[in-house]
Amino acid sequence: xxxEAAPNPLAEGLHDYxxxxxxxxxxxGATGDLSGRKLLPALYNLAKQRSLPxxxxxxxxxxxxxxxxxxxxxxxxKIHAFSRTQPIDDRVLQAFLASLSYVKVDFGxxxxxxxxxxxxxxxxxxxxxxxxRIFYCATPPPTYQTITxxxxxxxxxxxxxxxxxxxxxxxxxxxxxxRELTQTLxxxxxxxxxxxxxxxxxxxxxxxxxxFRFANSIFEPVWNSSLIDSVQITVAEDIGIENRGSYYDHAxxxxxxxxxxGLQLVTLMAMEPPLAFQANxxxxxxxxxxxxxxxxxxxxxxxxxxxxxxxxxxVLGEQVPGYREEKNVAPDSQTETYAAMRVxxxxxxxxxxxxxxxAGKRLPKRVTEIRxxxxxxxxxxxxxxxxxxxxxxxxxxxxxxxxxxxxKFGAKVPSAGLRIRSVTMDFQYMTSxxxxxxxxxxxxxxxxxIGDPTLFTRADxxxxxxxxxxxxxxxxRNGRPPLGTYAAGTWGPPAAEQLLKADGRxxxxx
Amino acid sequence: xxxTVKPTSDPLWHGEDVTISDVLDALSxxxxxxxxxxxxxxxxxxxxxxxxxxxxxSPDEAHEQVAQRTTQMxxxxxxxxxxxxxxxxPLRGHRxxxxxxxxxxxxxxxxxxxxxxxTLHVRGAAADHLAGLIDPLLVSGVPTYLWWLGTPPFGKRExxxxxxxxxxLVVDSAGFDEPFKTFHRMAGLLKVAHHRLGLADxxxxxxxxxxxxxxxFFTPLDRRPFLSGISEVGVDYAGEARGNRIAAALMTxxxxxxxxxxxxxxxxxxxxxxVAHYEAGNRSVEVHFRxxxxxxxxAGELSAVRMAGASGGATxxxxxxxxxxxxxxxxxxxxxxxxxxxxxxxxxxELAERRAEWHRDVLHENIGSLHHTATGDAxxxxxxxxxxxxxxxxxxxxxxxxxxxIIEIGExxxxxxxxxxxxxxxxxxxxxxxxxxxxxxxxxxxxxxASALMEKL
Numbered sequence: 001x002x003x004e005a006a007p008n009p010l011a012e013g014l015h016d017y018x019x020x021x022x023x024x025x026x027x028x029g030a031t032g033d034l035s036g037r038k039l040l041p042a043l044y045n046l047a048k049q050r051s052l053p054x055x056x057x058x059x060x061x062x063x064x065x066x067x068x069x070x071x072x073x074x075x076x077x078k079i080h081a082f083s084r085t086q087p088i089d090d091r092v093l094q095a096f097l098a099s100l101s102y103v104k105v106d107f108g109x110x111x112x113x114x115x116x117x118x119x120x121x122x123x124x125x126x127x128x129x130x131x132x133r134i135f136y137c138a139t140p141p142p143t144y145q146t147i148t149x150x151x152x153x154x155x156x157x158x159x160x161x162x163x164x165x166x167x168x169x170x171x172x173x174x175x176x177x178x179r180e181l182t183q184t185l186x187x188x189x190x191x192x193x194x195x196x197x198x199x200x201x202x203x204x205x206x207x208x209x210x211x212f213r214f215a216n217s218i219f220e221p222v223w224n225s226s227l228i229d230s231v232q233i234t235v236a237e238d239i240g241i242e243n244r245g246s247y248y249d250h251a252x253x254x255x256x257x258x259x260x261x262g263l264q265l266v267t268l269m270a271m272e273p274p275l276a277f278q279a280n281x282x283x284x285x286x287x288x289x290x291x292x293x294x295x296x297x298x299x300x301x302x303x304x305x306x307x308x309x310x311x312x313x314x315v316l317g318e319q320v321p322g323y324r325e326e327k328n329v330a331p332d333s334q335t336e337t338y339a340a341m342r343v344x345x346x347x348x349x350x351x352x353x354x355x356x357x358x359a360g361k362r363l364p365k366r367v368t369e370i371r372x373x374x375x376x377x378x379x380x381x382x383x384x385x386x387x388x389x390x391x392x393x394x395x396x397x398x399x400x401x402x403x404x405x406x407x408k409f410g411a412k413v414p415s416a417g418l419r420i421r422s423v424t425m426d427f428q429y430m431t432s433x434x435x436x437x438x439x440x441x442x443x444x445x446x447x448x449x450i451g452d453p454t455l456f457t458r459a460d461x462x463x464x465x466x467x468x469x470x471x472x473x474x475x476x477r478n479g480r481p482p483l484g485t486y487a488a489g490t491w492g493p494p495a496a497e498q499l500l501k502a503d504g505r506x507x508x509x510x
Numbered sequence: 511x512x513x514t515v516k517p518t519s520d521p522l523w524h525g526e527d528v529t530i531s532d533v534l535d536a537l538s539x540x541x542x543x544x545x546x547x548x549x550x551x552x553x554x555x556x557x558x559x560x561x562x563x564x565x566x567x568s569p570d571e572a573h574e575q576v577a578q579r580t581t582q583m584x585x586x587x588x589x590x591x592x593x594x595x596x597x598x599x600p601l602r603g604h605r606x607x608x609x610x611x612x613x614x615x616x617x618x619x620x621x622x623x624x625x626x627x628x629t630l631h632v633r634g635a636a637a638d639h640l641a642g643l644i645d646p647l648l649v650s651g652v653p654t655y656l657w658w659l660g661t662p663p664f665g666k667r668e669x670x671x672x673x674x675x676x677x678x679l680v681v682d683s684a685g686f687d688e689p690f691k692t693f694h695r696m697a698g699l700l701k702v703a704h705h706r707l708g709l710a711d712x713x714x715x716x717x718x719x720x721x722x723x724x725x726x727f728f729t730p731l732d733r734r735p736f737l738s739g740i741s742e743v744g745v746d747y748a749g750e751a752r753g754n755r756i757a758a759a760l761m762t763x764x765x766x767x768x769x770x771x772x773x774x775x776x777x778x779x780x781x782x783x784x785v786a787h788y789e790a791g792n793r794s795v796e797v798h799f800r801x802x803x804x805x806x807x808x809a810g811e812l813s814a815v816r817m818a819g820a821s822g823g824a825t826x827x828x829x830x831x832x833x834x835x836x837x838x839x840x841x842x843x844x845x846x847x848x849x850x851x852x853x854x855x856x857x858x859x860e861l862a863e864r865r866a867e868w869h870r871d872v873l874h875e876n877i878g879s880l881h882h883t884a885t886g887d888a889x890x891x892x893x894x895x896x897x898x899x900x901x902x903x904x905x906x907x908x909x910x911x912x913x914x915x916i917i918e919i920g921e922x923x924x925x926x927x928x929x930x931x932x933x934x935x936x937x938x939x940x941x942x943x944x945x946x947x948x949x950x951x952x953x954x955x956x957x958x959x960a961s962a963l964m965e966k967l
Contacts, residue, residue, distance in 0.1 A: 006734075008725055008728055008729050008734065008737075009737065009768040009769060010721065010724060010725035010728055010737070010764075010765070010768050010769075011725040011729065012768060012952055013950055013951065013952025013953070014718065014721060014722055014725060015946045017722060017725065019722075019725075019726045019729050021729065021730040021731070022730060047929075048930055050719060050722055050723070050726075050929045050930070053726050053729065053730075053927075054726070054727070054915055054917050054925055054926075054927030055917075055925055055927070089930055091912050091928060091930065092912075092928065092929075092930045094928075095927070095928035095929075125922075126923070126925075127925060128917065128919055128922065128925055130730070130732055
């Protein structure tokens, strides 16, 4: 429960002052990849920037037999290897490591959770912690429900202070499993204590979409179907599936990217201005967009979606194998590594404006961007010849890697005659801000500690996204439309080009 | 005759005895050449990006070098229009010498950006009319900041004239000559400057970690009542003369302003401790200021801040110390009763050792006899040197990189917490400060309260 209180007068004027209350963070799966690569380095960096309060403690919980010293050594190694800030400050690191403890927990054993509870109680006493707890499930999704129920059985989900649980995407495999997970989580924790983390939302540039739209007055008046022709969202990766074959072959591009990152970008791009940048206001507006997306049913799916799988090819100058030759992938796999679709947001603002979404692996480059294509001017004042080199106006919001915003417009070419050509006005984060952007996990972990769920996904968002995705997944599994192929290093199957060509448009080259 | 310091990088253009029009022409050419060079055969010229104009005014060679170095570091990371001005003795007319250098950055993921640094050595009347000089060079539509190195001429027309065209003035009160007087004059600036002017102080930025750490202690809701239970505050600072109390006074002014304390009086305590008495509602708060000797800290730098009190039947103490790895000295029992922070209060212990050794006011009162003793001059034969707080090297980049916080609540064992201090070089502080602008109501309030406190002390 959020307690409203007068602000701390001593914090006034301290910009970026975001400090959590003393708490214990329990990381389930503390010896795993996510913990070592992301969570522990992020916590170290939070300590380094003085965002962790005195008394904050981290308890690693995993099935490995480890001493506390061994866990600290492992944590130290991971922080040295993966911290965003280098070199490592030894005094901060030592102080941070001193706040780490380790408890062996077999997720199936209630006694282990009770022992964990005793450890937490000890830390409360020694560190002046008023019972605040954050349980972070850095474990495979099938364990979320087990852990949640064991926390309840050991009475670790209630008591003095706040009790929050963090789960990583994917939130379920389809609508049914997502609902089951939600039901379990909500049986043990109230919804506002459940933090579904999609690290994409922690990226500065994703948040900047909202700043760009709602902190400026010149863009909102043109942000609608009167002036916008179409929107293209591209989430392209040049890498393959790396060591995630067993996961990816069951998920595919739709579940891995489109259901979460892709649709999140649609919501941020299309949502109405929230009353305030506060959790429920923002998430209410996002849910409205998800519910306004026209469902794709039956023939719509064949006409409006494309899925494909990469075959061997060349990416970034290197020859790479085809998807079915990757490790832990079935040789006859029908899993898509590329997904594209045309969707409509059926509301007043976006009526008739197509949103083209594409996501894929082994594409020519790593790039995530939203391109807003404006309509052509209603009248060619300068004549067709003068305007032949002019594209319609476009705004490109680049999420990664060249984070920035670009505006394309026509300008007169200096000469005696009258010729117009397109030029761009670029804003680049890298050269325009003084402060290094924090890693997404730093932002999100701190949000969770402070109790700000704005950038976390709410249960109804998850369900709305699955509601849209499930019928498409079902149709694809039944070969409607057939799975296409594309050579690694190209921009997807030919059908993806046709999808836009049929509308008289083409994909923007990022 | 002043020494001419040339910019450290090779200038793209240099002119002697030139006018501002010459500089503007040269600047246009430099920009056009960069744009042409960067544009490929089939690539469009990238538009310029600029977020502010930063003007640095340096009184001498040493400060000019700091300004050049800092501006280059900022320019290397950030698209700014930078102007470095050095006032020279009025040797020749109203013209000046100028250099244009450039910092070009080519990030892997972005197109190149260029930051031009215009260095002007001005003489004569031009130096007294900085606004007219710099106005044509300012980039339209972005904030303009004036960083005055050394001691700004507060109260003089020269400064007020320059402030007409800027949005913010940045100073470093840790480097003022005659710090006590200059600090007071600075506090009066906002009353006479234009209403849009923001005033920023690098010394205030250095206090940020201290403010953050103390604010953190009171952030949990269950500790918020402690704010109205504070009864005692101790502030230790390095250096002797009263001018070294600026940081301590700003810290206290910040607390008083935020918590609504009213200054009642100041009294001299034992061992060189000066006590400020505040009224906080129906209770009183004592703030103890002590000068400590600490070779690891620059004069004026904070050594420790402690707060203690009680609320709802629970006592609390929070102690924040600079550089806790200093050599431990055996505690003195009489001192521990006042500051029993887990035996870690090195600064306090050192003060206790020194309490009989000096007292700055005694020095001040006996200035005549001390001068006679030192020089043998009869009274009135020569003027005694006024005790001056040396401002050179008042800040050192390596002086203590860690804050140790010790928290005691009730009977519980002390909780220790180590936090890193940010880099305190000018470029880092300036970048941090300028990224949020120079309008800071909390600073303005704290400055006014600190000035009033300094007056009483």
